[in-house]
Amino acid sequence: MITPAQLEALFDLRDADDSDYVIRAVDVRKIYRTGEVETHALRGATLDIHRGEYLSIMGPSGSGKTTFFNAIGGLSKPTTGKVYIDQVDIAQLDPYELAWLRCRKVGYIFQAFNLIQVMSCLENVTLPMAFAGMSGEDARDKGMEILSLVGLAERALHKPAEMSGGQQQRVAIARALANSPSIILADEPTANLDLHTGEEIIDLFDRLKAELGVTIVTATHDLKMLKKSDRIVWIEDGLIARVSTPDALDIRVEEIH
Ligand SMILES: Nc1ncnc2c1ncn2[C@@H]1O[C@H](COP(=O)(O)OP(=O)(O)OP(=O)(O)O)[C@@H](O)[C@H]1O
Numbered sequence: 558m559i560t561p562a563q564l565e566a567l568f569d570l571r572d573a574d575d576s577d578y579v580i581r582a583v584d585v586r587k588i589y590r591t592g593e594v595e596t597h598a599l600r601g602a603t604l605d606i607h608r609g610e611y612l613s614i615m616g617p618s619g620s621g622k623t624t625f626f627n628a629i630g631g632l633s634k635p636t637t638g639k640v641y642i643d644q645v646d647i648a649q650l651d652p653y654e655l656a657w658l659r660c661r662k663v664g665y666i667f668q669a670f671n672l673i674q675v676m677s678c679l680e681n682v683t684l685p686m687a688f689a690g691m692s693g694e695d696a697r698d699k700g701m702e703i704l705s706l707v708g709l710a711e712r713a714l715h716k717p718a719e720m721s722g723g724q725q726q727r728v729a730i731a732r733a734l735a736n737s738p739s740i741i742l743a744d745e746p747t748a749n750l751d752l753h754t755g756e757e758i759i760d761l762f763d764r765l766k767a768e769l770g771v772t773i774v775t776a777t778h779d780l781k782m783l784k785k786s787d788r789i790v791w792i793e794d795g796l797i798a799r800v801s802t803p804d805a806l807d808i809r810v811e812e813i814h
């Protein structure tokens with residue numbers, strides 16, 4: 558088994574060879590089986606995601622966006638097809654290595670937040686830091702910094718149930734930033750936010766991309782977020798239907814709603 562240090566060195570090396578692609582999905586298929594029913598959620602999705610790009614994924618409800626996120630973030634195994642993160646075929650990693658990769662490289666903002674209800678806002682944010690081996694005090698300081706970034710410092714000790722949907726969404730965003738990931742996968746991150754807070758989160762993503770070279774991949778119907786994107790990928794019925802740029806948006810605004 559590869560030790561964390563070896564794996565880190567491996568990824569540093571891969572990073573240094575400045576391959577243009579941070580994630581590659583090749584002919585990813587996912588079939589969910591529920592009793593007798595088979596759902597073909599992804600039917601051969603192929604996509605290369607460039608390092609440092611801001612990519613938006615659009616598509617109707619049920620088209621496969623969350624399933625695609627789960628596959629490229631290493632959260633669920635495709636039925637067939639390959640996913641590479643920094644050129645590593647993630648199917649080749651054992652569970653420990655995959656957990657390491659997810660913890661350090663990928664910040665995941667779930668559509669349903671997935672906050673731990675019995676933990677405070679700060680504890681939710683520092684939990685991934687503890688998994689990554691950061692000391693309690695450092696984690697606390699960093700957690701408070703990140704909570705300030707999303708405008709929730711004064712809510713640090715509140716539990717999710719004591720917060721609004723938009724505030725919980727911001728905690729989920731803060732948690733995704735915990736281990737300074739190089740990739741952020743955000744499933745509808747502004748869906749529950751008011752206009753102003755939504756804009757702040759979009760600006761934050763924009764800064765993470767511009768200043769730190771973080772790759773941002775979001776599923777979104779938010780026009781402002783789409784306009785900031787380098788590319789927009791349309792998923793329809795489990796397939797990548799087309800890839801466009803925000804300039805081409807004006808003629809397609811009706812499809813956003
Ligand atoms: N765990 C599961 N078991 C069975 N079917 C599933 C499961 N998860 C998703 N599906 C089905 O797979 C298809 C794709 O679902 P997915 O959640 O990826 O869509 P989506 O594009 O994210 O939709 P939305 O915009 O509503 O979030 C849907 O038909 C859905 O019902």
Ligand SMILES: [Mg+2]
Binds near residue numbers: 622623624668744
């Ligand atoms: Mg979804």
